[in-house]
Amino acid sequence: MNPTTAKEPPVAHALHRWEAETRTLHYDYGGFPLMSMYIPEGVVPYYRQYSNGNLQSHPFIQQLYLALDKPASVKISFHLSEDALNMRPHRASKGQAILGQVGRPLLEGVNGLYDLLQDLLIDWHGTEWKWTNSSLKSDDAGRWHAELEVQGGLTPWIVNLRMHYYRTHLHYRHHQPWEWRPNLQPISGWSSWEAFAQGVSAEDIERTTAFLEAHFKDYGMEYVQIDDGYQSEVIPPDGEGKIADAWLYTNERFPNGHEEIAGEFRNRGFKAGIWTSAMVTNREFAELHRDHFEKDSNGDPLYGPWIFYVLKGNPEALAEHVAPFYQALREQGYEYFKTDQIRHYLFDGLHNAVNDGLITSEEASNQLREYLRCAREAIGDDSYFLVCWGVLTEAVGLVDACRIAGDSNASWTAVCKQMVESARWFHTQRILYLNDPDYVCVRTDEAWGRSLLSLVSLSGGLLMLSDKTELYDQSRIHAIQRCFPSLSTVTGETGPLDATYPLDLSLPQAPQGTIDEAFARALLGLDPDSRDPHPTASLWSIHFDTPSRRWCVAGRFAVVPLEEAKLELQALALAPNDEYHAFDFWKQRYIGKITKSIRLEALELGHCQIVGLYKAEDRPQLIGSSRHVSMDAVSVQDERWENHSLLLELRGVLGTTEHYWIAVPSSYKHEEHWATGLEIAIANCESTDDGNLLKLSVRFDQERGEAAIRFSTESDYLS
Template sequence: MPGGPQNTPAKLNIGDDKKSVTLQYGDAIIFEGAFDNPVQTVTKESGDQVIEQRIQLNFERETTVHAFVYGSSEALAAETWGDAQEKLALVRTSHGLSNNLRNNAIYDRNLDWMLELPPGTVIRSSRNPNGTTQFELTFTAKSAELVFRPRYYQKHRNLPHFQPWTYTIYKESITGWCSWWAYFRKFTEEDHLELLEMWQKKNMADYGYRFIQIDDVYQGENDRERKNCAQANGYLGGRPTTWLDWKKDLFPSGLTGYVTSTHQAGFDPAVWMGCFFSDEETVQEHPDWFVHDESGKPAAAPWVSYVLDATNPEVVEALIRPVFKGLKNAGIEYVKIDQLRHYLYDNLHNNIEWCREKGIAPDEVLRAYLRIAREELGDDTFILSCWGVLPESIGLADACRIGGDGYGPVTLQQYNSWNGIVWRNDPDHCDVSPNKKGKDIGNVKDLEAREALERETIIRPALASIAGAMLMLSDKPEVYEDDSRIYGLRRSSPVLFSVPGQLYDFDPGKTDWLRNNKRTDITTGKHPTPIDGDQFGEVCTYWLNEFNTGFENWNVLHRLNWSERNQKSLEPVVLKFADLGLDSSKEYLLYEFWRDKMYGVLKGDFALGELEPYGLESLAIREKLDHPQLVSTNRHLSQGAAEIEKLLWEENSLKGRSRVVIDDEYVITIYVPKAYLLQSAVINGQQARTEQKGEVLKVSYQPAKTSSVQWEVSFKTTNE
C-alpha cells in the first residue's frame, strides 16, 4: 500500500429490509450489524483533510444490537475520553486483546482508522485463525451513533509522518544499562569490564536485561573538549572517524573490543552518538555540505553546531553513511542518536530561508538523515531518537526519549497513547542509587528518608515496566552488589510489550498545541515546548495492565504514590471494580505483589490502606473460578505474564511451565477453595515445598539453573 489507506469516509450500505448495516473502508467490510427492527440512518461528514463521519442509527423502538467490527492483526479495543476517566483517572495498557468494559472504540493501526461506538457498548475481542481480529459488539438503544475517523493518528492527532503501513513497532523488551548518569564523561574500558563482571554475577541477562549502552565519552579526535565559542557551542569533530576510532587512552581495545567483551558477557552492545558537526576544517573545505544562515555561510547553533545537509549526496556518502555502516559492521545493535532536537529546531528552523531556497522542509532534512541511518543499520538494529517529543522521527526511529535529561515519569503517562502504536517511549535513564540529589541510601541517617529512597529502587524501574517503556539503568557496579537494592530491578524486567487502552493523551491540555498547530512554528529546541509537558510532578495514582495471554486473562492494578511536589502518604481508599472496567457482578481474587498479601475473595469493591511516599502496590485481579487457580507468582510484577509459558486446569491438577532464574526462589501462589485438598506438588520432577494458610497455598522451588520447568499441583475433592 504505497500511498496508504484512503482519507475518505466509510461507505454505508443498508440492507433491502433496512434491518442490516455495513460500513466498508477501502476493500474491506469493517462493521456489520443486523437488527430486529428497521433502522433509519442519518450521516454527517465534516472536515476536509481531517474527516469525521457520524452515522446516526434510529430504530422504531429500543433494540438490543449485536454487531461485529473486523480489523487486522493490529486492531485493538480501547476507550476515548469520557465519564469513566473523569470518575477514576487511570493509565491503561493491554497485553494481548482487551475486553475491558471501559472500551468504547476500535482502532486499527494497520490502516490508522478509529470507530467510536455508542456509550454502554460491550466489546468482546477475539483473534481469528488467520491472525485478524474480530470484535463482537452489544448495546441497547433506540438511537445510537457510530463515529468513523480515517487516518486517526495522522490527521486527528496531527502526526503527518505517521504511516504505520510502512513500518512495524519494535516489540522486544528494551532493557539494559547506560553509562551516562553513573559516570558522565569519566567512563573507561576498565569501568565497562567491571560492570559486565557485576552483571554476570547478578545474572542480569537471565532477568531480561539486554543492552549495555556506552554514552558520551568514547568518541575520538579530542571530541571531549567543548568549544569555547558562543557561535558554535558544540562538540569538536563529527567525521566518521569520530564515532569509529575510539579514544585509546580510555578504551584501549576500541570499538571492536567493546563489542566483543559485551557479547562474551551475554549482553548486546549499544552506543550513544550525536548528529552534531564542528570540524572547522571540513566546513571551510566544503561549505556547501552544510545548512547556511542569512549571510550565505554555514550556520552554527547551540549544541549541534553545524548541520549536515542530509539531502546532498556528497554529504551522505562522505559523512553520514560511513558512520552507520561502520557501527553496523562492528556489531552494534542499538544506536541512540542525540541532539536531533537541536539539529531541527536550533539550526534548521532558524534558517528557514535556506530551506526555502532548497525547496525542502526542515523536517525532511532530518528525516533524510534518519533514513540513511535506518538503511545502513537495518530493521533489526534498535534506533532511539533524542531528545524531547520528535514526531518528525516517526517511522524511522524505534523509540523516542520523550523528555529532557533525567527519569521523567510524567512523560510516560502523558504519551501512553503513543507507546506501542507510534513508537516506544523512553523516560531516560533509571538510576537506583545514588539518587538525583547525590545521596547514597546507606549514608542517609533519617529513617523515613532512607525508607523513601529504598522504595524508589522499586517504583522507578517498576513504573517503566508498567508503562511498557524502555528501562535503561545507570548506576555504578557497586550499587548492584546489594541484592536488596536490585529487587525492584529484577521484578520489573523484562518489559512486556503493550498497546494503550486509551486513544487520548492523559492531559489533553498539554498536547492540544500539537493537535492544533504546526510543529514548524517552533524556533528553538533549547527548552521543552508545550507538547513536551512537564517531565516531573504529579504522576497518576492508578495504572491498569490487562493481560490476555492465551492461557489466562487477568488485570494488575498498580497504585503508586509518586509526586515530586507533595510527598505525603495517600489516604485509604475504596475502589469499585466497575470503575476499573470490570464486571461488578463477578467475584474476584485480589493479591498484592510487593507485600505478598492476599486480600481475599471480593465483589463490588475493595479497600486499600494508606500508601507511603514512593510506595507502590501491584494488585493482581483474577476472576474467581470454581476450582484451585493461580493467584500470583513472585517472578515479575505482572504476576505470571513474564515467565509462565503454559497453564491449564486438568484432571483436578493445576499444570504449568515457567521460565525460572538461577538461585532465585520461585513461588507460585494458588487459591484453594474449601472443597479441595492438596495432594501433591511437583516441580521439575521433584517434590516441591508447600505451605498453606487457609485457602492460600504457596508452592516454592529453588532453581539450580536458568531454564523452563514443568510443574503440577494436584488436588482431591472433599465431601463438603
Template sequence: MIVVAALLGQIYAPLEPSLDRSKPESVVIRLGRPALLRGVSHGECKEHLEITPAESLYLGYPHGPKTAEFVPQGATRRTFNVDLTGPLDALITASADSFLCNDRSDAPLSVSFGSGGNRLDNGVYDRKGDWLLTAQGTGVTLTPEGTGRYRLRVGSGPVKLRLRPDYYRNHLGYFLWDNTQSLWKQPVAGWCSWMAHLQDVTAANVLDAARFFSKNLKGYGYSVIQIDDGYQRVRQFPQGNEKVKEPFAHYWTIPNEKFPNGLQPLAQEITRLGLTPGIWVGYYTPLGLKNRDGYVTDADGKPHKGPWVNYAMNPLIPAAREEAYTETVRELRAQGWRYFKIDTLRHVLYDNFRQVPGYWKSRRESMETAYRTLLAETKRAAGPGSYLLACWGTLPELAGIPDGARIGEDVGPDVDSMRRSAKYIAQFGYLNNVVWRNDPDYMCLRVPVPQAQSWATLTALAGGHVMVSDPIKEYDPARVDVLRRVGPPLIVKPASVVSHGPDPEFMTLNGAKGDERWLVAARFGWGDQPARRVDLATLGLDPSRRYLAFDFWKERFLGIVSGEAAYDPLENGGCQVISFRPLADHPQVLGTNRHIGQGAYELDRVHWDGQALSGRMRRGLGRVWSLYLYVPAGWRTALVDGAAASNPSPQVLKLTFPSGASTADWKVTFIK
C-alpha cells in the same frame, strides 16, 4: 494530502468512509470498499462527516517549541459519525495488527497484553489501516472473537459510532508516519553509562557493567550495555578554534584516552558475554569538514550555528551526509556495535533546519524530507538487526523510521525525575509499539528501595525501554531483585490511545493468556497519599463480580473484593501493585512474585481439568521463585508435583521453585 504522499515517498490516498443501509435493519460502515462494521439495529440512522483542519502536535517540553510546528498543507481530521438507536449487535473486522482500546483521558493509563481488554474499552484501533472506531452508549462491551474480529454490543438508547480514519497521522499529529514499517519485536532492557558516570565514563566502567549484567541479569532480559557521551574525541561545545585534522568519523570511532584499547575490543567482549553492545552518537557538527558546500547556511551564505547542535549538514547532499553522520555509524557497525542511540536530533531540526527556511526554499528542498532522509540513511548505515534509538522528543517528522524514540527529558536519582518520566509516559504512551518503542529514559535505582520499586513498576507497566543508569556498586541484592521482578519487559499495546495528564495515579495492565484473564493495577504516590478505596469500575472491572486481590511487591493475599478495593497509604514516590483475578468456583492462580505482569511472562499452559490445576513456570537464576494459588473453602490439596508447597494462610497454597534458568512444570491435585 499530496504533500504527505510526497514526503512518505509512497502513494497515499485517504479512503472515504460511508454508511451502507441497503438491507433492512442492517448497519454497515465502510472505509473505502471494505466493511469495518456489520451490525443489526432497529430504527433510524443518521450519518455526518466532520472535517476540521489538522493541528500541530503538542509537545510541551520545557525548552524548544511547545508544539511540533508542523502541519502538511491540506491535512485535515475527518470523523465519520453515525447516530442510531440501540440495542446494537455488531461485528468489527480489522487486521491482525489491531487491538481493543479506549479514547478516554479520564480513564486510568492502561496497556494490554495478549487480547486482554476491560470494561473501559470502547473502541478498536487498526494499525495497518490507521483507523479508530469507537462507540458511545449504554453498556458498551467489546469482546475479541478471533484474530482481528471484535463483537460490539450496546444497550438500548442513543448510540454514537465514530470512525476516525488516519487516526495517528492526522488526529494525533504524526502526519508522516509510515505504518508499513515493522516494529521491533524484542524487549529492550539494559544499562546506560550516562547518569552512572556522565562524561567521566571509562572502558573499565563499561566492562564492569557488562560482566555484572551478564552474571546477574542477562537471564532476565537485560541485554543492552550502552556507552553514552564521554568516549568520543569531538567536543559538543568547542573551545577556541578547534580544527578537524582527520576524517570526522574517526573522532567517534577512535576514542579518547579513557578507552586505551579502542572500541572494537569492547564491543567484542560485550558480545562474548551474550549482550548487545550499544553506543551513543551525537549529531552535532563542527566547522571545517571537507564538504564545505554541504553546510546548512544563513542568508549570508555562512553556516548557521544553533544551540546544542552547532552546525548541520544537508542530508540531501550524499557526500556531506556521509562525512558528517552516516560514515560514523557505518564504521561503528563494522566494529560490532548493534544498538545506536542518536542524540541531538531535535536540535538538528528545531535549532538548525527550522531556523533557516530561506535555505530550503532557495534550493527547492523540503526540510522534512531532508530530516527523514538523515534518519533513514542512519538506519541503513546501522545495518540489519541493529536497533536505532532517536533522541530525543516525539517528533512527527521521525515517525516510522527509528525503532525507538526517547520521549522525555534526562533524569537523575530522585523522585522528581521519576515523576517527570511518569508525565511523559502518560502524555505519549499511545505511541508505544504502534509508531515505535517508547524510551522514557533510564531509571536510577540508587534511590530508596520503595522508590526503586515504584520506578520499576512505572517503567515496566509502560511497556517500553527498561534501562538503568547507576554505578554498578549501587546494585545490591535488593535492587537486583527489583530488576529481576520486572524483567524482561513485556511487549504490550496501549489500551489508552489518547494523551493523559501528568501524575497518573493509576496504571493498569489488562492480561489475557490462554484461559486466564486478569488485571494489574498500580497506584502511585506523587506526594504522601492517604489510604484509598477505589471503585473497581474505575479500573475497568465488573463491579458486580468478585475478584481475588494479590499485592505483588509484598506477596500478600488481600482477600476477595467486590465493588471496590482498598489501597494502602503511600509515601512520596511509593506505589502499590495489586492484581485482580475473577473468582472461580475451584482452585486457581492467585499471583506470583516472579514478574509484575502476573502471569503474562512467567506462566504458561495454566489449565484446570476438574480435579487438578497445572501449568509451567518460568524461573530465573539467583533466587527461589513462588507461585501462589487460591484454594476455596471445601477444597484441600491431595498431591503437589514439581514444586515445594506450603500454606501461608488457610486458603493460599504457595508453590516454591528453586533457582534455575529453565522452566518448571507443576501440577496440584485437589480433593473436594
C-alpha cells in the same frame, strides 16, 4: 525496516448495504467488511441511508447511527485488519486509571477499537452495550474480530469513524503503518552515561558487564550500551579528516577500539549498543566543507546551542559525512543505536536558518527526516534505532524508539518527571514507536527506584539502567530482577496530548530525601492544598490476556503523597459486579477477595503499591507470583485446570526459587503435588473468607518445568 503488506486506506466513507435475507446492516470500508449490525425480527431500524455522515472534512470524521422503533438487543460485529486493539477513545480522565494491555483483551466499558494497519479509530456512544467475548478473535486469515451487544431503542447508538486517526487527527503525519512498522520488542539493558558520564573507560565496562552478566542477564537484560565518552572530544578530531573519525577511532581510555567495547558486550552474552550525536564541533572542518553546512546571514557556518555547526540534511552531505560512520559501527558489531541531539539539530540548528529566512520550516523538517532516514538505512533493517531527545513527528515511521522525557538522574525531580512523561505520552506507546523515559537510576532513594522500575516495566517502556553497579545493594538487585524484562505493553487509550501540567519546573532543589509536599505538588501544577486521590500519572491499570490466563495489575504511584483511597473497579476497566482475588506484589501479601471497589493504602512520596487482580473462579487458581511485577507474564508459560489438577508450566532462572500463591475455594482440598524439572513444596499459608491460600515454592533445577497440584472435593469423598 519492517514493511507491511497492507495498502493505504482511503480517506472516504464506509458504505452501507442492507441485506434483507439476514436482516443485517453492513458497512464496508476500503473494499473490506468493517461492521455488521444484526437487527431482530419485528424491529424497524433507522439509520443514515443517504448522507454518509461526514461531520468534518479534515481531519475526516464519519458518523453513523442506529435507532429502533422499539427496545431490542442488537448484535454488532467488527471486522478489523491483522493488527487491532480495544482502545479507550480518550485519555484517562479524573478518577480513571491509565490503561495498558498485553495481548488483545476486550475491556469493561472501553468504547473504542483501533485498527492499527488502517490507522482507523472507531468509537461508540449513546446507549448501553457490553462485549460478548473477553478478547479479540482472529480468523484463518489473521484478521481480528470483536463483537458486542447494544441495547437499542429510540435513543440512537452513535458510531464515529476517524480515518487516518494518528496521522491527521493527532497530527503525526508520517505515521503510515500500512507501509512500515517499527521493531516493538521489549528492551531491557544498561547504559554507561549516568554511571560514568564522559569519563567512562574500558576497565569500567569490563567490570560492569561482568556484574550485569552475573546478576541480570538471566532475568532478561539483553542490551549493554556505551554512551558519550568513548569518542574524541572534538568532532571530527582533525579539520581535514572526516566526521566518521570521531566515532570510529576511540580515545585513550579505550586503546583497543570498538573491538574491545563491542567484543566485551558480546562475549558476556549481550547485544552491543552505542551512542552517537548529530553534533559537529570542529569549526575548521565546517569551514573546509562549507557547501555541506548551513550558513548564517553572514555566509559563515551556522552555529546553534548544543548542536554547534549544522550539517545539511541533503543526500550529498549525508552520504559523505553520516552514512559512513553508521555503516562502520554496524560492521563493528553494534546492533542498538542511540542518536542524540536530534531536537537540537532541528530547533537550535536548522530553525536558526529558518529564522534568518534562508530555508523554510518545511525544508528544516525534511532535512531532519533525511538525516534519520540516512542513519536508518545505514544501520540496516535488523538494528534497533532510538532517537533522543524529545518526541518529534519527523521521527515517526523511521525509528523504533523515541525518548519522551528530559535527562534523568537520581533526584526526585527527575524520577517524578519520568513517571509523569510516561503517562503524558502513553498514547504513542507501541503505536508510533516504543517510549523511552530515559535511564532508570536505581541508586536513587530505594522506594523511588522501585516505583520507577515498576512503572517502566509494567507500561512496557524502554528499560535501561544506568548506575555504577557497586551502588546496587541486595535490595536494589532484587528489585531490578523483579522488574526485568520490560513488557510488551501497548497503550489502551488514545487522544490528544495533555498539556495542562508542566513538562518541567526549575524550582529550588531541596536536599536529597527532604522534598517537601508543596514542592512535589508544584511539579505537577497542583494546588498545595489539593487532595486528589489520583492525580496525573498516579493510577495505572495494565490488562493481561494470554491463551491460558487473564488478569489485571493495578499500579498506584505516589507522584505526590497519597492518602488512603477507595477505588471503584470500573476505574480500572474491570466489571464492578465480578469478584476478584487481590494480591499485593511488593509486600507479597494476599489482600482478599473484592467486588465493586478496592481499598488502596496511603503512600509516602515516591512509594508505590502494585496489586494483581484475578477474576475469582470456582476452582483453585493462581493469584500471585514473586518472580515479576506483572504477576506473572514472565515465568508462567501456561495454566490449565484438568481432572481436578492445577497444571502450571513455568520458566525461571536456573538455581533460583520463586513463590506462587494459589487461592483454593472451601469446596476443594489439596491432596498431592508433583513436578518435572522443578523441585516444589506447598504450604497452607493462610485461611481466606471462603477457602484457603496455598504457597507453592518452586526451585528451578531446569529453566523450564511443569508442576501439578491435585485437589479433591467433598463429592470425591462421598463417592
